[in-house]
Amino acid sequence: MDVRTGRLLRWYDQNARTLPWREIQDPYRTWVSEIMLQQTRVETVIGYYARFLEAFPTLEALAEADEADVLKRWEGLGYYSRARNLHQGAKQVMREWGGQLPADPAALRKIHGIGPYTAGAIASIAFGLPEAAVDGNVIRVVSRLYGVTDNLGEKGARSRVEALAAGLIPVDRPGDMNQAMMDLGAMVCVPGTPDCEICPLKGVCEAERKGQAADLPRLPKAKAPKELQYDLCLVYAGNRVLMRRRTEKMLQGLWCFPLWPGWKTGARRAEEIKSAWGWPVEAVRCEGEAKHVFTHQVWRMTLYEMDAPKEAEAPEGYTFIPLRDLDSLTLPTAMKAAKKLAQARGKASGDEE
């Protein structure tokens, strides 16, 4: 066994994080946990994981669920395409694999929402197959361990690091080795300044030996997120508020209040609403601003509240939702401040407990 692998596995035996998805050998649970962990902190995932599995304890239960229920269990976790893909993937496994995830990395990669990383994680952790699962943590650990100074945005550089990671995977404990690298990357070989003094790889690590640890890995410059401005209009008709279930790829299936691109005065918005939807709005109030940061976009929203006629009909594609029902819908975190305003209105009018 490679000396690095041996050291890491011994360290893992002493230091592995105790996590709920490590306690049960079940490919479905490994799949759910790995999807939730993408771009999300472990501490956040723990509660969501428990609640999600309580609602959908088996792959079959997930496949049979309504998408709206799946999204509701994901509410607040973000990156909702993960939930939709997981749901679609579960249906595909029911259709094509009789409800059992296949113990084959190539077949796993053909399932909706399962990419090379997730396939490697399921194959190694749940099925004991010698596959690497290379995420950002592993890229960092391996780049430092082997002193890879190439910019990982350059052609072939990432594949070279992936091949080095694959070379570390032993046949007898592949899942443990992948998880050891993930844990080391999260606890010791962290971004910025790693804690080389306590690292089990000290002495065999190129970056540490050359004093380059803090400079690696060399990553391509991330693009600054695009800033978008919106007026978010809370349009009330009595104790109902106007909403739309999004059909766009981003936030698909989630409920949002009307968003109008650009910033205008409340009076201008009221005019536009009247000409677009055919009924007047009055008592237009500006309630401040809200900001939400996505990976590639920043939304800066001016929040307006306004009153439409009580009996106003919702324009095409929109629905007037009773304020007391807001909690039963799935709203993205970007709508949090606006939802709070709407619920305060519901409480003030005695429509919501």
Ligand code: SF4
């Ligand atoms: S010795 Fe330092 S740089 Fe090398 S793997 Fe350990 S923590 Fe990372």
